[in-house]
Amino acid sequence: MDVLIPEAEIRRRVDAIAAEVNRDFAGRPFTVIGILTGSLVFLADLIRLIEHPHQIGLIQASSYRGGTTSGTLVVNDGLLPDIKGRHVLLLDDILDTGQTLSRLVEHLLHKGAVSVKTCVLLRKIGRQTIPCEPDYTGFSIPNKFVIGYGLDFADDYRHLPFIGVLPDDPK
Ligand code: 5GP
Numbered sequence: 001m002d003v004l005i006p007e008a009e010i011r012r013r014v015d016a017i018a019a020e021v022n023r024d025f026a027g028r029p030f031t032v033i034g035i036l037t038g039s040l041v042f043l044a045d046l047i048r049l050i051e052h053p054h055q056i057g058l059i060q061a062s063s064y065r066g067g068t069t070s071g072t073l074v075v076n077d078g079l080l081p082d083i084k085g086r087h088v089l090l091l092d093d094i095l096d097t098g099q100t101l102s103r104l105v106e107h108l109l110h111k112g113a114v115s116v117k118t119c120v121l122l123r124k125i126g127r128q129t130i131p132c133e134p135d136y137t138g139f140s141i142p143n144k145f146v147i148g149y150g151l152d153f154a155d156d157y158r159h160l161p162f163i164g165v166l167p168d169d170p171k
């Protein structure tokens, strides 16, 4: 297993992002929404560094690539609390093409959020095909398939405390 980003470095960036969030969201009713399942570890670490009262929500988005349903994003918001009149901070593990994040921003505004800011732990360099500029980014990384700290390969490896690359890159 190649370690791309060690645990201590992730911790330092999450601290820095939390400091920005603490400054930007002071005095606003806000909800932090994590995109399942990859953002769970990031969400758990980040919210414990946020100093202002806020609510937590979860939303699921699965994209089916290839075959007849190529590019279709299926959204499940059955676990989402009421976000009408609230500011939202939307978290994802990784920004690739930008489809997930841009679609979910629209979805949350449609559900009545006053504003939606976006935050990704990782962003793949040169992969965005849908214009989508996250408000907070942890790390820009090369176009490799990464795992750990919430990110999976075939639903395994999410528990690893670092970001790694599998020995034979499945991509
Ligand atoms: P996008 O919609 O931006 O193309 O893709 C974002 C989603 O694709 C992420 O939420 C994540 O689930 C998945 N994804 C993209 N790249 C990787 C990667 O390198 N590793 C893992 N585990 N998931 C990825």
Ligand code: MG
Binding pocket: 035, 036, 037, 038, 093, 100
């Ligand atoms: Mg995802």
